[in-house]
Amino acid sequence: MSLALFLCPLLAGVAAFFIRADIPRRVLLALSATAHLIMTVAAWIIGPSPAVGEHLLGLDACGLLFLMITSVLFMAATIYGIGYLAREKPVHHRDFEEGELFANAPEARFTGCLLLFLSTMTLVALSRHFGLLWVAIEATTLASAPLIYFHRHHRSLEATWKYLLICSVGIALALLGNFFLAIAATDAHGGGASLLLSSLIGPEAHLNGVWLKAAFILLLVGYGTKMGLAPMHTWLPDAHSEAPSVISALLSGALLNCAFLGILRAQQVCVAAGLGGFGRELLVAFGLLSMALAAVFIIGQADYKRMLAYSSIEHVGILALGVGLGGAGAFGSMLHAVNHSLTKAMLFLVAGNILAAYGTKSVGDIRGLTRVAPISGVLWLAGLLAITGSPPFGTFVSELTILKAALDGGHGLVAFLYLFALAAVFIGMATSFLGMAYGSPGNRELPQTGPERWSAVLPSIGLGLLVLILGLYLPGGLRATLLSAAAGMGGF
Amino acid sequence: MAAWVETLLILLTLTNLTLVAMSRLGACIRTVALQGIVLGLLTICVHPHTPSLYVLLLAGGSIGLKSVVFPLLLGRAMRDTHIRHEIEPFVGYGVSILVAALALPVSFWLGSRLPLPRPASTLIVPLAFHAILTGLFLIVSRRKAITQVLGYLVLENGIYTFGICLVQESTLLVELGVLLDIFVAVFVMGITIFHINQEFNHIDTDRLSALRD
Numbered sequence: 001m002s003l004a005l006f007l008c009p010l011l012a013g014v015a016a017f018f019i020r021a022d023i024p025r026r027v028l029l030a031l032s033a034t035a036h037l038i039m040t041v042a043a044w045i046i047g048p049s050p051a052v053g054e055h056l057l058g059l060d061a062c063g064l065l066f067l068m069i070t071s072v073l074f075m076a077a078t079i080y081g082i083g084y085l086a087r088e089k090p091v092h093h094r095d096f097e098e099g100e101l102f103a104n105a106p107e108a109r110f111t112g113c114l115l116l117f118l119s120t121m122t123l124v125a126l127s128r129h130f131g132l133l134w135v136a137i138e139a140t141t142l143a144s145a146p147l148i149y150f151h152r153h154h155r156s157l158e159a160t161w162k163y164l165l166i167c168s169v170g171i172a173l174a175l176l177g178n179f180f181l182a183i184a185a186t187d188a189h190g191g192g193a194s195l196l197l198s199s200l201i202g203p204e205a206h207l208n209g210v211w212l213k214a215a216f217i218l219l220l221v222g223y224g225t226k227m228g229l230a231p232m233h234t235w236l237p238d239a240h241s242e243a244p245s246v247i248s249a250l251l252s253g254a255l256l257n258c259a260f261l262g263i264l265r266a267q268q269v270c271v272a273a274g275l276g277g278f279g280r281e282l283l284v285a286f287g288l289l290s291m292a293l294a295a296v297f298i299i300g301q302a303d304y305k306r307m308l309a310y311s312s313i314e315h316v317g318i319l320a321l322g323v324g325l326g327g328a329g330a331f332g333s334m335l336h337a338v339n340h341s342l343t344k345a346m347l348f349l350v351a352g353n354i355l356a357a358y359g360t361k362s363v364g365d366i367r368g369l370t371r372v373a374p375i376s377g378v379l380w381l382a383g384l385l386a387i388t389g390s391p392p393f394g395t396f397v398s399e400l401t402i403l404k405a406a407l408d409g410g411h412g413l414v415a416f417l418y419l420f421a422l423a424a425v426f427i428g429m430a431t432s433f434l435g436m437a438y439g440s441p442g443n444r445e446l447p448q449t450g451p452e453r454w455s456a457v458l459p460s461i462g463l464g465l466l467v468l469i470l471g472l473y474l475p476g477g478l479r480a481t482l483l484s485a486a487a488g489m490g491g492f
Numbered sequence: 493m494a495a496w497v498e499t500l501l502i503l504l505t506l507t508n509l510t511l512v513a514m515s516r517l518g519a520c521i522r523t524v525a526l527q528g529i530v531l532g533l534l535t536i537c538v539h540p541h542t543p544s545l546y547v548l549l550l551a552g553g554s555i556g557l558k559s560v561v562f563p564l565l566l567g568r569a570m571r572d573t574h575i576r577h578e579i580e581p582f583v584g585y586g587v588s589i590l591v592a593a594l595a596l597p598v599s600f601w602l603g604s605r606l607p608l609p610r611p612a613s614t615l616i617v618p619l620a621f622h623a624i625l626t627g628l629f630l631i632v633s634r635r636k637a638i639t640q641v642l643g644y645l646v647l648e649n650g651i652y653t654f655g656i657c658l659v660q661e662s663t664l665l666v667e668l669g670v671l672l673d674i675f676v677a678v679f680v681m682g683i684t685i686f687h688i689n690q691e692f693n694h695i696d697t698d699r700l701s702a703l704r705d
Contacts, residue, residue: 135669142676145684154691158700161684165640168677169631172647175670176624179654186609214606238703297705306705 001046002057005039005067006122008032013115017108026082029111033078036118040071044477048484056196057126061484062268065334066261067125069341070254072466074118076459080349081114081246083455095153102153110150117143117250124258130178130195130265134171137226137262140255141167148243148251159235159242166235170225174262177218181269184211197265201272201488209275216266216279220286223262226255228313229320230290237297240309241361245352248305252312253345257337260319264489267323271490276326280490283324284414290317291421299428303361305351307432308344311387314425315340321418322402323489325409330486332401335474338482339386339394339467346463347383350376353456354436358446363432368441375457377437379464384433386467388426394470496537497612501619504530504653505596508626508646512588515578517638521566524642527649528558535656538612553671554652562645562678569638569682573689582698583633591633595625616653623650637685637695641678648674 012032019025048061059067085107095102104110120143123136141164149160182195184207199205225232240248263283270279294314301307315336322333353376358366370377386393389400399422406415507527514520532555539547570576583591596618603618611617627647631640655667688695 131667132669135673138673138677142673142680145680149684149687152687152691155702157684157687157691158703161637161688161697161700162703164677164681164684165631165644168644168681169628169647172644172651176651176654179651180606183608183654208609210606237705242703301705 001039001043002059002126005036005043006057006119006126008035008039009115009119009122013112013119016112016115019108022085022107025108025111026085029078029115030082032115032118033075036122037071037075040067044068044481048481056129056132058128059126060128060488061481062261062264062334062488063125063127065338065481065485066257067122069257069338070118070121070125073250073253073341073345073463076345076349076463077114077246077250079455080249080352080459083453084244084246084352085110087453100153102151105146105150105152109146113143113146114247117147121254121258124261128197130181130197130200133262133265134175134178137174137223137258138168138171140258141171141226144247144251144255147247148239150244150247151242156242159238162235163239166232167226170222170232172222173218173225174222177215177222177266180211180215180218181266184208184215197268200269205272207269207273209273212270212273212275213278216270216275217282219266220263220279220282223259223266224286224320227259227263227320228256228290228316229286230293230313230317233290233293233313236313237306237309240312240348241303241305245305245348245355248308248351249345249348252308252348253341256312256316257341260316260337263320264323267490268488271488276490280324280326283320284411285324287317287319287321287324288414288417288421290314290320291418291425295421295424295428298425301428301432302363304354304363304366304432304436305348305361307363307429308347308351311425311429312340312344314421315344315387317421318399318402318418321414322398322405325402325405325411325414326490327405327409329402329405329409330489331482332398332405333489334482334485335401335470336395336398338478339398339470342463342467342470343383343386343393343395346379346460346467347387349456349460349463350379350383353452353460354380356456363436366436367439369437372441372446373452375452375461379457379460380433381437382464383460384429386464388429389422392468392471394467397471397474493537494613497534498615500530500534500537501613501615501653504534504649505619505622508623509589509592511642511646512592512626512630513585515585517570517576517578517636518567520578520639520642521563521570524645524649525559525563527646528562529555531555531558531649531652531656534653538656550656550667553668557671557675558645558649561675565678565682566638566641569685572686573638573695575636575638575695578634578636578639581634581639583629588629588633591629592626595622595629599625620650620653623647623653626650635696635698637681637688637697640697641681641685644681645678 009032012028016025048064049058120136120139127133127136145160145164149156228236267279270276291314294310297310298307319333319337322329357373386395389395507523511523532551535551599618599621602621624647627643630643685695
């Protein structure tokens with residue numbers, strides 16, 4: 001089952017490079033996404049396998065949760081993406097911002113890399129071995145870099161180069177962290193070191209504290225770079241704003257979680273070795289810094305895709321903070337990972353519709369969205385409420401849980417800074433979003449008119465409904481998985 | 493064998509010090525290729541009693557990739573872009589040597605804080621740190637995209653030096669996966685450099701500055 005989950009998109013991705021006709025390739029993409037979702041749901045029903053044994057692949061509660069998010073988002077991205085590819089002209093485009101001509105990368109390469117991207121993200125969720133986890137996370141970078149450079153113009157090229165170099169260096173540091181972890185696991189009597197998760201968190205693991213601390217710092221900085229924690233976030237706004245919107249949705253909703261999983265694994269080992277407090281302090285510090293920095297850049301941000309990217313930095317900060325607080329915070333953080341992924345993917349897909357309708361990424365040039373594209377306009381407003389954590393959306397519940405954990409733990413200052421950053425982000429985002437949604441479109445020449453395509457709005461509607469449902473009712477099965485995932489990080 | 497290990501480690505450090513003072517890209521690429529051979533030999537020398545197929549495979553893979561494939565790839569990128577020299581790095585060559593030399597005591601201090609349980613040589617930790625610091629320094633202090641990739645490789649070599657002390661039979665798959673990833677990384681970076689050159693007619697990364705807040 002685990003192997004099939006990983007191999008199905010891998011083989012389909014390789015095949016997609018060689019299929020020359022567009023229609024069969026799009027069918028292959030849709031079939032792979034469906035097969036992946038069906039297998040993921042089946043794995044969800046079977047439930048997490050116990051964390052024992054020598055297997056390199058397996059699904060524990062954490063992996064299962066992140067696999068589910070990835071698979072659902074990929075399904076939404078596929079529906080949106082097929083409609084997107086069908087209307088993207090293969091010949092030269094007029095650049096929205098600077099008016100020059102550019103071409104798109106071949107569609108076969110786009111689809112192939114998209115499927116390889118899914119298979120590498122699946123491997124991240126399946127890995128039970130730190131080395132394999134590293135290989136998978138680095139592979140996600142390499143598979144997604146060509147996706148960011150789909151529109152071949154100089155801005156996306158610049159974003160791709162920054163993404164490749166900064167993330168590769170960050171992930172190289174995480175490799176060093178893995179080696180340190182192996183040294184920490186080597187006992188003084190000559191026993192070999194194993195990087196299997198089950199042996200590192202098992203009762204027989206006697207890890208060397210100094211090396212483990214050094215390993216945790218390197219893993220946090222390394223995977224934190226990929227996750228977008230400040231101050232290692234510098235690639236993120238560029239990559240997310242220059243990639244096609246459907247790719248931004250996957251980068252923000254699924255890929256950041258994969259890197260987060262790397263940090264969670266490291267924290268699991270720390271908790272098992274009795275050093276959970278050390279990891280928690282660092283996570284709180286990085287979390288608050290990310291939230292504060294994101295708030296500063298969101299207020300007055302002129303580009304709405306960059307604004308969404310900074311909002312992702314804010315939310316990974318919340319995720320790190322939740323795990324850092326421990327207890328109910330870890331549970332809140334797991335729930336927030338689900339909510340944020342669904343909401344952010346929805347918003348990026350709507351942002352793609354806005355970009356297609358208006359032909360600009362500038363907040364100031366967009367007025368009257370609810371008149372020009374009514375469905376996208378309503379989704380944009382709903383997305384604003386969801387992403388800023390307003391009731392009745394799921395994000396409200398998870399953010400409140402984390403706040404409660406901070407107050408219960410007696411971290412008054414942390415709770416204050418957390419609320420302050422959330423309020424600042426709310427003001428910043430609401431000002432821009434409301435200005436875009438209302439008003440009169442004026443007599444601007446709009447590149448695309450006519451009714452909205454179902455493939456462009458249906459995935460966002462679905463994702464938005466999921467976030468709404470999670471705010472009103474948390475299914476028992478999901479709750480059990482979240483609790484079990486949080487238990488590894490010292491929650492409850 | 494300990495003497496061999498230390499000789500190779502010192503050779504690694506000397507190549508690092510040379511690298512920061514070089515401006516000709518061809519010579520830089522050859523120096524990094526030399527590091528690949530040094531690391532391959534180091535892999536064998538660290539495990540003198542178990543010259544198993546596994547260790548040989550790893551050493552061979554490392555030499556083949558780092559001293560044959562990467563130099564060919566980067567040499568090709570250099571010829572395609574018609575760039576021969578690193579002109580005006582952000583940090584001058586004199587200061588660069590000073591920084592790389594000062595990184596040595598820092599590395600030894602770090603090494604003294606983190607003692608290995610059963611080291612093949614006490615020089616492994618400090619000199620591996622030195623390669624890592626040199627690689628990071630090259631990435632931030634050089635202008636050309638190719639030199640930054642070389643810095644990434646030096647960083648990777650430093651990390652690999654740590655790795656070979658921990659080689660274990662059971663994880664062949666993972667180690668090969670790491671090598672494969674690094675190969676694809678350099679490959680993708682090479683392609684990107686080619687595109688940057690086509691789009692901009694230069695590969696100066698500091699002039700990639702359209703995206704900012």
